[in-house]
Amino acid sequence: MKIKDIIKQNKVTLSFEVFPPKTDHTYDSVERATNKIAELKPHFMSVTYGAGGGSSKYTVNIASNIYNQLGVASLAHLTCVSSTKEEIHQMLTVFKENNIDNVLALRGDIPKNGNFPLPGHYQYAAELIKDIKVHGDFCIGGACYPEGHVESLNKETDIRYLKEKVDAGCDFLTTQMFFDNTILYNYLYRIREKGITIPVIAGIMPVTNGKQIKRICELSGTYLPTRFKAIVDTFGDNDKAMKQAGIAYATEQIIDLIANGVKGIHVYSMNKPEIAASIKNNLLDIINS
């Protein structure tokens, strides 16, 4: 089941993300969370991939379970920063053997203490995308950054490289999280102007841990609107209150996106079925309208 065919139906889509376990010990709990999220019948579910590739077998197992056992389309992330081309080709074969049709093709963050790029390795996601096209009939997604990728000099060059990535064979893009929808609207305008016309799925993070999100945003340069900062400052130390406020904020963001014509909504649900369920419930009539 290819995500590009789901998108073609031109309806609002709601998808959820899970991350794989790092060890065998926690596999069962991640699988239980995945099963519960799948019960919500999202349009698809994505499974992240460790940049080092170490937990790749879990990504495959979880993505395979989502599609083959639970009947929900699955999107396996794949990073290439720490893998040889041969390792990536082997992974694509494993995806195919497991009926995984959709790949989010990523470079991954550059390892802090490693040489980059290693000779014969991939340097950018665009090279990975070209290679995936040659190795099978996959539906390919790519990442995009409404506020610019941290390494890029400015948004203009980032969009120029994004165009190269799209031209390499992306079928859709998923955005990094953002907390101010006007940033996405401006970005969509700019990329459309540069000829990037493929569907863009908005990545929404329901924030349930105030301190953590402040740290993440400082590192990634994600803008925190005053309204959002006030919520984190007020409720950040109270887990239950922060969860309720975070879900409400994300719901409001999603409703505004849908009202402004954004059709693809991807929720960074972080293995938390109760958060995915709350968001889905808040949108029941909106998604089916």
Ligand code: FAD
């Ligand atoms: P690229 O598209 O290769 O871009 C990386 C940088 O290089 C950008 O600054 C770009 O402007 C620049 N660039 C591109 N082409 C050129 C060129 N030809 N010349 C010069 N500069 C160029 N990470 C994980 O480890 N696992 C995951 O599962 C994961 N999932 C993600 C899902 C989404 C939706 C997003 C938005 C990010 C995800 N990431 C994940 C993080 C991602 O791996 C990092 O942000 C990484 O640093 C960049 O990956 P990319 O695929 O966007 O890289």
